[in-house]
Amino acid sequence: MTEANYLDGNAAxxxxxxxxxxxxxxxxxxxxxxxxxxxxxxxxxxxxxxGMVARCPGCDSVLLRVVTTPxxxxxxxxxxxxxxxxxx
Amino acid sequence: xxxxVGTVTDVRQETASARTIVLxxxxxxxxxxxxxxxxxxxAPDGYRASRSYSIASAWxxxxxxxxxxxxxxxxxxPYLVEVLTVGDPLEIRGPVGGWFVWRPEFEGPVxxxxxxxxxxxxxxxxxxxxxxxxxxxxxxxxxxxRPTSVIYVEDLKELAASDEVDVRLxxxxxxxxxxxxxxxxxxxxxxxxAFRPEAGATTYVCxxxxxxxxxxxxxxxxxxDPARIRTERFGPTGDPQ
Numbered sequence: 300m301t302e303a304n305y306l307d308g309n310a311a312x313x314x315x316x317x318x319x320x321x322x323x324x325x326x327x328x329x330x331x332x333x334x335x336x337x338x339x340x341x342x343x344x345x346x347x348x349x350g351m352v353a354r355c356p357g358c359d360s361v362l363l364r365v366v367t368t369p370x371x372x373x374x375x376x377x378x379x380x381x382x383x384x385x386x387x
Numbered sequence: 388x389x390x391x392v393g394t395v396t397d398v399r400q401e402t403a404s405a406r407t408i409v410l411x412x413x414x415x416x417x418x419x420x421x422x423x424x425x426x427x428x429x430a431p432d433g434y435r436a437s438r439s440y441s442i443a444s445a446w447x448x449x450x451x452x453x454x455x456x457x458x459x460x461x462x463x464x465p466y467l468v469e470v471l472t473v474g475d476p477l478e479i480r481g482p483v484g485g486w487f488v489w490r491p492e493f494e495g496p497v498x499x500x501x502x503x504x505x506x507x508x509x510x511x512x513x514x515x516x517x518x519x520x521x522x523x524x525x526x527x528x529x530x531x532x533r534p535t536s537v538i539y540v541e542d543l544k545e546l547a548a549s550d551e552v553d554v555r556l557x558x559x560x561x562x563x564x565x566x567x568x569x570x571x572x573x574x575x576x577x578x579x580x581a582f583r584p585e586a587g588a589t590t591y592v593c594x595x596x597x598x599x600x601x602x603x604x605x606x607x608x609x610x611x612d613p614a615r616i617r618t619e620r621f622g623p624t625g626d627p628q
Contacts, residue, residue, distance in 0.1 A: 303596035307620040310439045312483035313425035316388035322485030340486035341618065 308339040311351050314365050318374050321384055329380040332360030339382070388483065390427060392476045396450055401538045404457040405504065406468045407443060409450050410477060417446045420515035421488040421508045421591070421619075424453065424481030428463055436462040438622070441507040441593075442482060445514035454538060456504035458623055487591060487619040491519035498582050498590040499527040500572070500602050503536070505594025505621055510539050512591065513546045526553045526588075528580055530572050530598065533561035555580045572602055577609055584610040589617065596620040 308324050315323045324340040335357040342353040342362055350366030355378070364375040376382075393410035400406050420442075427437040438461075444452035457468040471477065489497060489512040497516075499509040506529055516525055531537050537556065547554035557576060562569045568576075582588040590611060592602050599620050607613050 303600070303620075305596060305620070306439075306622060307596075307618065309423070309484055309487055309619045312423070312485075313388065313437075313439065313480045316480070316483055322483070324484055324486040338486055 305343040305345050305354075307344050308342040308353055310344050310346065311339075311353060311363075311365065314351055314367065314372075315374075317372060318365075321387075323382070325384070327383040328362055329383075330355040330358060330360060330362060331378050331380045333358035334380075336383075388480050390478050390480045393451075393479050395471060395473050395475045395477060397473060398471070401454060402536055404468065405454060405538050406457075407452050407454045408467065408471065408477070409452050410479070411450050412479065415451060416482070417448075418442055418451070418482035419488045419490055420445060420512040422482040422484040422511075423508070424451075424479040424483070426453070426463060426467070427478040427480070428466060429478070438463040441511065441619075443507050443511055445511060445518045447518060454504070454507045454510075456538075487593070487617050489515065489589075489591065491515065491521045491523075493523075493589070496524040496582055496586055496588040497526070498588040499525065500530075500581070500590065500592045501527070502530040502572075502594025502598035502602075503532075503621075504538070505592075505598065505619070506538050508593055508619060509591060510542065513552065514542075516552070517546060517549065522551055524551050524553075524582075526555070526580070526582060528555050528557060528572060528576070530557040530559060530594070532559050534558070534563050553580075572605070574605055574609060577605055581606075581609075584612070587612075587615070589615050591617050591619075593619040594621060595623055 312324050326339050328339050329336045345352045353363040362378040366373045393412040396411045397409035423439045423441045425437050425439050429435050440453045443454040455467045458464045501509045543554050546552050557572050559571050592599050599618050
């Protein structure tokens with residue numbers, strides 16, 4: 300099998316748990332690059348990028364970046380047009 | 388979600404390179420089958436590395452279990468499989484994950500397809516199914532290199548004894564005597580052993596990224612609804628097992 304050096308959005312759940320009140324892996328994201336909508340769990344996740352980078356599985360644009368330093372966590376969401384969740 | 392410290396209360400060797408770690412975690416809130424934890428190691432110089440590991444056990448109160456496969460030259464798994472011992476602390480964060488989850492109240496048959504250590508969250512789902520005495524039909528396709536690679540051998544035999552649970556192993560490099568086929572999961576294997584698309588099963592596919600993507604493509608190619616296929620990709624599995 301070919302080497303595939305990415306995981307998926309499931310592996311970002313812990314890192315993002317402090318930023319979102321709900322589970323982000325089930326949220327639907329819309330890619331700002333190509334318009335594709337998909338559950339965040341299906342996005343391609345690159346770890347130690349540095350930090351984590353989630354990319355659109357369709358067009359490979361960056362959806363989200365999260366970097367944790369000893370004191371702060373940075374979340375860059377500019378690659379997503381929206382995140383969509385069901386109302387509880 | 389905060390990092391918390393669990394204590395190792397037991398370890399069980401599953402295969403030559405995989406080990407189950409039993410953890411006592413104070414105030415564990417419970418978890419759903421399929422969820423995972425992040426594990427963090429801190430070196431004396433402050434360097435930190437963290438990886439995600441699926442919870443292997445169903446929640447019945449008490450301890451939780453993780454099963455870790457050793458990745459050669461890995462940053463975290465060699466410590467967990469070779470060094471960590473009973474009485475040691477372990478920093479974890481979780482449980483997390485709401486997509487790759489099965490709960491007994493979900494409707495419809497369940498198809499589980501695991502490759503290598505991808506079996507771990509699927510086994511949690513099977514255990515959860517058993518604990519709940521669920522009558523939901525479950526089928527498992529578990530792809531391994533050889534018989535010695537099988538994690539949870541006894542457990543899977545016990546689970547397969549249930550009328551609702553069907554367990555099928557697929558050997559990719561070396562099969563036991565009498566096993567007709569050696570090779571990866573392909574369209575024919577799915578055709579023979581997986582629920583048909585018309586059954587409307589929810590399918591959970593877990594394992595190394597190439598495995599998951601190959602299997603997901605095969606499922607879609609066979610007519611399964613992509614919206615009913617849930618995937619979880621793991622990092623590389625260790626080699627000879």
